[in-house]
Amino acid sequence: MEVLTPKEMGQADRLAEQAGRSLWHLMQAAGGSVAREALARFPDRRSVAVLCGPGNNGGDGYVAARLLRESGLAVDVWRSAEPKPGSDAARAADAWKGAVGALADFTPQADMLVIDALFGAGLARDLDGAEREAVERVKAAGSVVLAVDLPSGVSGSSGEVMGEALQADCTVTFFRPKPGHLLYPGRALCGEVVVADIGIPAGVLADIEPQLWANEPAQWRHALPRPKNIAHKYQRGHVAVFSGKMSATGAARLSADAAARAGAGAVTVLSPPDAMAALATHLTATMLHRFDAPEDVLAFIKERKVHAAVCGPGFGTGEKQKAVVETLMHESDVPLVIDADAITVLSQDLDCFLAVRNSGEPTLVLTPHEGEFGRLFPDLAENKTLSKVERARLAAARAKAVVIYKGADTVIAASDGRAAINTNGTVWLATAGSGDVLAGLVAALLGQGMPPFEAACAAVWIHGQAGQREGFGLTAEDLPQAARKVLAELISR
Numbered sequence: 001m002e003v004l005t006p007k008e009m010g011q012a013d014r015l016a017e018q019a020g021r022s023l024w025h026l027m028q029a030a031g032g033s034v035a036r037e038a039l040a041r042f043p044d045r046r047s048v049a050v051l052c053g054p055g056n057n058g059g060d061g062y063v064a065a066r067l068l069r070e071s072g073l074a075v076d077v078w079r080s081a082e083p084k085p086g087s088d089a090a091r092a093a094d095a096w097k098g099a100v101g102a103l104a105d106f107t108p109q110a111d112m113l114v115i116d117a118l119f120g121a122g123l124a125r126d127l128d129g130a131e132r133e134a135v136e137r138v139k140a141a142g143s144v145v146l147a148v149d150l151p152s153g154v155s156g157s158s159g160e161v162m163g164e165a166l167q168a169d170c171t172v173t174f175f176r177p178k179p180g181h182l183l184y185p186g187r188a189l190c191g192e193v194v195v196a197d198i199g200i201p202a203g204v205l206a207d208i209e210p211q212l213w214a215n216e217p218a219q220w221r222h223a224l225p226r227p228k229n230i231a232h233k234y235q236r237g238h239v240a241v242f243s244g245k246m247s248a249t250g251a252a253r254l255s256a257d258a259a260a261r262a263g264a265g266a267v268t269v270l271s272p273p274d275a276m277a278a279l280a281t282h283l284t285a286t287m288l289h290r291f292d293a294p295e296d297v298l299a300f301i302k303e304r305k306v307h308a309a310v311c312g313p314g315f316g317t318g319e320k321q322k323a324v325v326e327t328l329m330h331e332s333d334v335p336l337v338i339d340a341d342a343i344t345v346l347s348q349d350l351d352c353f354l355a356v357r358n359s360g361e362p363t364l365v366l367t368p369h370e371g372e373f374g375r376l377f378p379d380l381a382e383n384k385t386l387s388k389v390e391r392a393r394l395a396a397a398r399a400k401a402v403v404i405y406k407g408a409d410t411v412i413a414a415s416d417g418r419a420a421i422n423t424n425g426t427v428w429l430a431t432a433g434s435g436d437v438l439a440g441l442v443a444a445l446l447g448q449g450m451p452p453f454e455a456a457c458a459a460v461w462i463h464g465q466a467g468q469r470e471g472f473g474l475t476a477e478d479l480p481q482a483a484r485k486v487l488a489e490l491i492s493r
């Protein structure tokens, strides 16, 4: 599903108006869907308090208040400021025939349903004054909260907290989700998100051309690899994975196993001399090849027709490793997944690494977690005005790469501006080696010919689904087999 920034949502609103859906009618539908969710989800609440702000978010609140009262509930409205005279919100406020209290006088109770219609997409600065104090009181009282569009204080474009924010049990948003619903901490503050249809025609999206999606199979399933019946193993993708020294071979094996389970026809671990024995005792279907110097790597990639390579997991960051990364970046056009230690190596001189790599723009996928992202792109990481999506996009454009900016809300971004936010991750994936598996999944899909952005999105989703299947106590070793089952289901449907 497309994700719209608050600005794009404003555009949707205007386009809907041009198509004959007035804001007044959209507001009635928005308030109606809030009232419906309130009745369906919280039927046992003895009283309802609707907190209305000065804008259209408040307007939705007045509509919901009227409808809830008409359905027989005890409803009170508390407002921080009057809506602008002549606005649709003012008209909605006029249609509310009950009393209106000043927000400063509102005393929340634990058994009340609070409908938060203070601010939505229009939140422009940190919460302060009466609104902030009301938010603090509601939090302290522990009332159940249903947020209209967004919990007040959550930025719709970044999910960041602006000063203070409500914790909602449920958030009803309209037409399409916004980044603030999917990016942390906003995602957690929204509670369950309901996306309500308020009559904005989907056709407006053709004009808006959104470049952000919630990561879902519908976006990339068509591009999943489906080998021809007569394919031989090297036509199903040959993936090479670089191993580190003897005491650090497990990470490469995890990537290699993941690549094989995600359908690569052949997987080879490239090993420095001292790790050969350790790897030989552990590898079975996966092949093993020794390299002494970067030239050996180049020769192997060429002669054995490697379709994608993973470099980084357990690799090391010394001079020898740097020389390999340099060779891969500067002298080879094999599609590359650069993870972990290889990211650290790149970050020592990113501009130089990219300058040469960029000349032909061969496929590059970078998979930094938060710490590695900060090392690679310190200026972007420190820029607090940017959302995680914007940081990932700028990084992707700068590196001419697909960037998988990992975390609980992994963002995948391409250099052309497309981006996706992943939502199916689980905390059980926060375990050593889980990222190594992800790198192997990406390489497998790239090696089988899937386009890089789609391959990265698919790998992240499959990884998330595998984590959910295995759940509590999973270790990274469990993920490749689970990923295989997820992928098998995706391609059989």
Ligand SMILES: NC(=O)C1=CN([C@@H]2O[C@H](COP(=O)(O)OP(=O)(O)OC[C@H]3O[C@@H](n4cnc5c(N)ncnc54)[C@H](O)[C@@H]3O)[C@@H](O)[C@H]2O)[C@@H](O)CC1
Residues within 6 Å of the ligand: 009, 010, 012, 013, 023, 026, 027, 030, 053, 054, 055, 056, 057, 058, 059, 060, 118, 119, 120, 121, 122, 123, 124, 125, 126, 127, 128, 131, 148, 149, 150, 174, 198
């Ligand atoms: N875009 C659409 O298609 C629709 C939007 N609707 C509602 O309209 C909302 C957006 O309405 P608005 O653009 O009026 O924005 P809001 O109602 O979210 O708030 C904007 C108002 O608050 C002020 N403000 C911003 N931050 C403040 C702060 N920290 N302290 C004090 N005042 C602050 C602004 O100056 C502005 O007057 C959405 O969240 C949604 O609830 C719905 O009515 C239906 C259709």
Ligand SMILES: Nc1ncnc2c1ncn2[C@@H]1O[C@H](COP(=O)(O)OP(=O)(O)O)[C@@H](O)[C@H]1O
Residues within 6 Å of the ligand: 340, 369, 406, 407, 408, 409, 410, 425, 426, 427, 428, 429, 430, 431, 432, 433, 434, 435, 436, 437, 438, 463
């Ligand atoms: N709390 C979380 N919820 C969902 N996914 C998570 C969470 N924490 C980490 N992950 C995912 O787990 C993986 C961890 O990768 P990484 O940090 O590289 O670990 P490692 O280096 O141990 O392999 C990433 O795909 C990341 O998105």
Ligand SMILES: [K+]
Residues within 6 Å of the ligand: 057, 116, 117, 118, 119, 120, 147, 148, 149, 150, 151, 152
């Ligand atoms: K709100």
